[in-house]
Amino acid sequence: MSRPAVLARVVEALRFDGLWWRRFARLGSVYGPEWWKRGSPPVIAAILFGLVGRNRRGAMTNLRRVLGDADDGRLHLAALRMFIQFAHCMTETMEYFGPRPRPIQLDVPQRDPIAEALRDGRGAVLVTGHIGNWDVAAKTLRDYDRPINLVMAREANATAADYVRAIREQAGVRVIYSDTSVFSSLNMIRALRANEIVAIQLDRMVGSGGARLVPFFGRLAPFPSGPFVLARLAGAPLIPVFAPRLGTRHYAVHIGQRITLTRDARDPHSLARAMRAAVAAFESVIRAYPSQWFLFSPFWPEDAPTSQTLGSGADGDADELGAAPG
Numbered sequence: 001m002s003r004p005a006v007l008a009r010v011v012e013a014l015r016f017d018g019l020w021w022r023r024f025a026r027l028g029s030v031y032g033p034e035w036w037k038r039g040s041p042p043v044i045a046a047i048l049f050g051l052v053g054r055n056r057r058g059a060m061t062n063l064r065r066v067l068g069d070a071d072d073g074r075l076h077l078a079a080l081r082m083f084i085q086f087a088h089c090m091t092e093t094m095e096y097f098g099p100r101p102r103p104i105q106l107d108v109p110q111r112d113p114i115a116e117a118l119r120d121g122r123g124a125v126l127v128t129g130h131i132g133n134w135d136v137a138a139k140t141l142r143d144y145d146r147p148i149n150l151v152m153a154r155e156a157n158a159t160a161a162d163y164v165r166a167i168r169e170q171a172g173v174r175v176i177y178s179d180t181s182v183f184s185s186l187n188m189i190r191a192l193r194a195n196e197i198v199a200i201q202l203d204r205m206v207g208s209g210g211a212r213l214v215p216f217f218g219r220l221a222p223f224p225s226g227p228f229v230l231a232r233l234a235g236a237p238l239i240p241v242f243a244p245r246l247g248t249r250h251y252a253v254h255i256g257q258r259i260t261l262t263r264d265a266r267d268p269h270s271l272a273r274a275m276r277a278a279v280a281a282f283e284s285v286i287r288a289y290p291s292q293w294f295l296f297s298p299f300w301p302e303d304a305p306t307s308q309t310l311g312s313g314a315d316g317d318a319d320e321l322g323a324a325p326g
Helices: 003-014 019-031 034-051 053-067 072-096 113-119 134-144 158-170 182-193 226-234 268-288 317-322
Strands: 105-107 124-128 148-152 173-177 197-201 211-216 219-224 238-242 245-247 250-252
Touching: 019 034, 019 072, 034 053, 034 072, 053 072, 072 134, 072 245, 105 134, 113 124, 113 134, 113 238, 124 226, 134 148, 134 197, 148 182, 158 173, 173 182, 182 197, 182 226, 197 226, 211 268, 226 238, 226 268, 238 268
Parallel strands: 105 250, 124 197, 124 238, 148 173, 148 197
Antiparallel strands: 211 219, 245 250
C-alpha cells in the first residue's frame, strides 16, 4: 500500500465513525466504571451534535416531518436527544456484546408471532429499522434456536467494517451484505427455506432499484420492496419488529402483525398493501419514540408528494430482490 493510501486510511480510521473511535468507545463501554457508562454518552453526543453539522441537519429535517409543527428550538432539543439516545444505545450494545456484559431488561409481548411462524417451517422475514437497539434485540432471537441472518449495507467507513461484522457474528448473528448481487439474494432464500430468520431494515436503501413510494408521516417516501418480494418468493411470513429504549439497559420489543404474501400474489396491489402495513407499524413506533429514529440524513425526497398512486408496474422479482436493504 502506498504512503498516501496508508495516510488516507489512518485519517478515515480517526473519523468519528471510524475504527479508532469504535475501539475507544468499546473499551469505555466494557471496562469503564458505571458513572462513565451513564455519564459520558450525553457529553460525547453533545460534542458530536455541535461538530457534525451535516448529520445534525439531516436529523432535524426528518424530525421536522415526524413532529409536525415543532419550532426550531424544539427541533434542536429533539435532535440533541436523538444523538444522546444513540450514544446510550451504542454504549449498552458494546457492553452487552463484551466479555463482562450487564443484564439487559427486555419487555416482550405475551403473544409471539415469530415463534408461530417458525413452527410452520418456512422461516421468517423480520423487517425493522434504525430505531432503538436492534443489536440487543437480535441477540435475544437466539432463544428461538434458529440461525439469525442480518441483511445489512456495508459500513460507510470501511475501516470499521470488519470490526462491526466480527462483533455481530460473535453474538451469533450471521451477516449477509445487501450488495445487490444475485448471490446475496440466493443466500436469503436458502436461509428461509432452512427455516431460519432473516432480518432486514426498512429505512435503508442500497442502489436505486426496487424502491416504491409508500405514505409515511403524510408524504410519500421510498421504501425497499426487496424484503416483501423475498417473503413472497420463499413463502415466508413477514413480521415488523422494533426495540426502542425505555431506560438504562431497558428495552421493549414491539412485534407487529404477521404479513403474508402468497407466492401467486404477484400483482402490485398485494405488494403495496403489504408494504403499507409494515410501514404503518414502523410509523407508529417512531411516533411513540421520535428521538430514537437514528437516521442522520434526509429520508424524504425534497419533492415528495403528499399523495400518489403507487406504481402499477412491477420491476421484476430479481431486480427488486437484488436491492434488498441493509
